[in-house]
Each structure stands twice: as C-alpha cells, then as structure tokens.
Amino acid sequence: MTALALSAVAISSFPALAATSCPALRWTTLGTAGGPVPTxxxxxxxxxxxxxxxxxxxDTGxxxxDQLARIGLDLGAVDTVFISHNHLDHTGGLAAVIGLRWMNQFAGVLTVYGPVGTRAAVEGIxxxxxTPGSIGFGLGTPPPRPADSVRVIExxxxxxxxxxAGAGVKVAANSHFDHDGKPDPDNASLSYRFVLGTRSITYTGDTGPSAAVTALAKGSDMFVSEVIALDALLGEIRARRKDASPEMLAGMERHLSTHHLRPEAVGEIAAQAGVGRVVLTHFAVPPGPLPQFEPAIRAGIAARYHGAVDLARDLQSFDLGCRP
Incomplete structure (x- = not known):
C-alpha cells in the first residue's frame, strides 16, 4: 500500500497539540475571492x-x-489540508502545495482530507x-517518490x-451540488466544524441554504461563510459573456441562486444556529473594490442576524482567544 492509499490509522495520526494552558484557535483568510474568475x-x-x-x-485556491509566504509561514509547517469540494477555484493551488513540499523535501507526509473525488484529484497531481521526479534535484541522489509525500483520506x-488534545472536526454534506433539491449521488461538497475544547469554528465552503449546515454550526463561536451579491454578479456575467446563450444564462442564474448564499440566507443560518460572530469570505461579487457591495451585504444579513459581522480581507486573521 502506498502512502497515497486510504489509511484509517491516519485519522488518529495527528501529533499532540502544544501543551499550553490556552492553545491557539485562529482562522486566517488567505484568499477571499469567490468563483473561478481571478481578480x-x-x-x-x-x-x-x-x-x-x-x-x-x-481549501487551496x-x-x-504565495499567500502563505506573505504571512511568513514556511510550507514545511503545513502537514494537513482539508478540501471542501473539488471545484478548481478551491483546489487550483493544491498541486503547488504538494509539489513544493516534495521539492523542498520537508519532513513528514502531507495528509489531504476531502470528499469523494479527492483521491483521484491528488493522484492526478x-x-x-x-517528469520532475525523473529529473531529480541535481543533488546526485534519487529524489523521494512523489507518491510517498502525500496521502488522501476521503x-x-x-x-x-x-x-x-481536545481538538476535532465534524463533517456535513451541504447543498452546493444538489440537483432539484436532491443530493448528487456521485459527488459531495462538505462543510466543516473545527473544535478545540469548548471553542469552535464552522466553515461553510460553498453551499446554498442548508439545514445540515445550520445544524453543524449550532452554537459555533465563529461562522465562516461564503456570500454572493446575486443581482450584481448576474449583471456582470451578462455584460462580460456577450456570446452566452439564454439557456446558459438561465442555468447560471439557477446555479448561483440555489448553490450559494445570499446575505439574507447567511443571516438566517447564523440566527438559527445562534453563532457568536460571522466572518464573510468567498465574495461572489463582480471584480472591483469590496466596499461598494458592503452596505447591501450587511443589510441583508442584519435582517435576521444581529451579531458581529466581519467582511474578511486577504491575509486577515481572526483569533477566538481563551475562555474557561
């Protein structure tokens, strides 16, 4: 069995967390764009x-x-990846994470967790x-096998x-891949709740309105959610894609309106789940400065949710701090 093969042992193979009175629980938004159009x-x-x-x-868009380098973090410090779903805007940087860790010969195996299909994606990487494995690094010795540097657990x-050490992850399938309200039988999009002691962060990934996500987020200290400015984005798509057929545009509107979260839907989930604060990321908005969309986003969320709301920037960190 290669290191890429599924191993139940790997689920419990995390090294112990630092033995401190209050270990950190911090979320850093490396990239906050939404969708496959670079901005x-x-x-x-x-x-x-x-x-x-x-x-x-x-997620590894x-x-x-490069974003890790901008915050001064060496790739060797990362030994685990969670993928929410296998759309390329969320996985386009995974090859660099795997390949550059391998080229630098960092110690330890990178473990990639994700939904069904993640194994095939990593095997392709x-x-x-x-070819670079056959070339080597010019050191006079054969390089390690790429397959031995990464393993996948779906x-x-x-x-x-x-x-x-009191840390864990809970997984819920969301509605991002639903068809006519029914789950895709062959694919899954996952949301995650990360827990450390009594503190927790729920990450939606890409999803539409979802009772499963609401249940997963129940009582979370921080709710990290995607958000879409639907009308503005549809207008931008129509202006940019002059060659698009009416059928294509109708399908795009159907997808965006049911497989993503408008501000009102974010507020609904946050209110029903009773979360401590909302951190918005994955901004599905037209290219341009975010402040032009901020009033409408805040107003939509505030219709149901009255707690703190942050519109995250790239490279911004949110620390949950300590509590008994």
Missing part, C-alpha cells in the same frame, strides 16, 4: 487554520503558497510529478475526526 483585489479561496501548534490549510457526511 486583482482578492486571491482565490484558501484559508489557514491554527490549532495549537498545528497549521492546517482549508490558486496562489495559496502526483502523476504530473513523474470523508463523508456525518463523519467526525478526533485530532487529539
């Missing part, structure tokens, strides 16, 4: 979760390794490393992982 203002979706001394990537709805 000058925001990097593609990626996040860094700090749990004690651990550094975990949650294009530019992830490893296959693409065959997750399913309702699963929980014990990360040790």
């Amino acid at each position: 000058a203002e925001r990097s593609e979706p990626a996040n860094l979760l700090t749990i004690g001394e651990r550094r975990i990537l949650v 294009d530019g992830t390794v 490893v296959a693409s490393m065959a 997750l399913a709805d309702g699963q929980s992982l014990d990360l040790g």
Whole structure:
C-alpha cells in the first residue's frame, strides 16, 4: 500500500497539540475571492487554520503558497489540508502545495482530507510529478517518490475526526451540488466544524441554504461563510459573456441562486444556529473594490442576524482567544 492509499490509522495520526494552558484557535483568510474568475483585489479561496501548534490549510485556491509566504509561514509547517469540494477555484493551488513540499523535501507526509473525488484529484497531481521526479534535484541522489509525500483520506457526511488534545472536526454534506433539491449521488461538497475544547469554528465552503449546515454550526463561536451579491454578479456575467446563450444564462442564474448564499440566507443560518460572530469570505461579487457591495451585504444579513459581522480581507486573521 502506498502512502497515497486510504489509511484509517491516519485519522488518529495527528501529533499532540502544544501543551499550553490556552492553545491557539485562529482562522486566517488567505484568499477571499469567490468563483473561478481571478481578480486583482482578492486571491482565490484558501484559508489557514491554527490549532495549537498545528497549521492546517482549508481549501487551496490558486496562489495559496504565495499567500502563505506573505504571512511568513514556511510550507514545511503545513502537514494537513482539508478540501471542501473539488471545484478548481478551491483546489487550483493544491498541486503547488504538494509539489513544493516534495521539492523542498520537508519532513513528514502531507495528509489531504476531502470528499469523494479527492483521491483521484491528488493522484492526478502526483502523476504530473513523474517528469520532475525523473529529473531529480541535481543533488546526485534519487529524489523521494512523489507518491510517498502525500496521502488522501476521503470523508463523508456525518463523519467526525478526533485530532487529539481536545481538538476535532465534524463533517456535513451541504447543498452546493444538489440537483432539484436532491443530493448528487456521485459527488459531495462538505462543510466543516473545527473544535478545540469548548471553542469552535464552522466553515461553510460553498453551499446554498442548508439545514445540515445550520445544524453543524449550532452554537459555533465563529461562522465562516461564503456570500454572493446575486443581482450584481448576474449583471456582470451578462455584460462580460456577450456570446452566452439564454439557456446558459438561465442555468447560471439557477446555479448561483440555489448553490450559494445570499446575505439574507447567511443571516438566517447564523440566527438559527445562534453563532457568536460571522466572518464573510468567498465574495461572489463582480471584480472591483469590496466596499461598494458592503452596505447591501450587511443589510441583508442584519435582517435576521444581529451579531458581529466581519467582511474578511486577504491575509486577515481572526483569533477566538481563551475562555474557561
């Protein structure tokens, strides 16, 4: 069995968290863009979760390794990745994470968690490393096998992982891949709740309105959610895609309106779940400065949710602090 193969042992293979009186629980929004169209203002979706001394990537959009460098974090510090779903705006930087860790010969195996399909995606990345693997690094010795540098564990709805030292992850399938209100039988989009002691952060990934996400977020200290400015985005798509057929535009509107969260839907989930604060990321808005959309986003959320709301910037961190 190669290191890329599924291993139940790997679920409990996290090293112990730092033995401190209050280990960190911190979320850093490396990239806050939403959707597959690159913008000058925001990097593609990626996040860094700090749990004690651990550094975990949650989604790895294009530019992830550059964003890590901008906050001064060495790739060798990251040994775990959680993928919410296998759309390229959320996984486009995974090849660089895997490949550059391998080229630098950082110690330890990178573990990639994600929904069904993640194994095939990573196997494709490893296959693409065959040529650089045959070239080597000019050190006079054969390089390590790329397949030995990464392993994959696919997750399913309702699963929980014990990360040790009071930390864990809960998994829920959301509605991002639903068809006519029914789950896709062959694919899944996952939301995650990361827990450390009594503190918790729920990350939606990409989702539409979802009772499962609301249940997952119940009582979370921090709710990290996507958001879409639907009308503005549809107008921008129509203006940019002059060649688009009416059928294509209708399908796009149907997808965006049911598989993503308008501000009102974010507020509804946050209020029903009773979360402590909302952190918005994955801004599905037209290219341009975010402040022009902020009043409408805040107003939509405030219709139901009256707690703190942050519109995250790239490279911004949110620390939950300590409590008994």
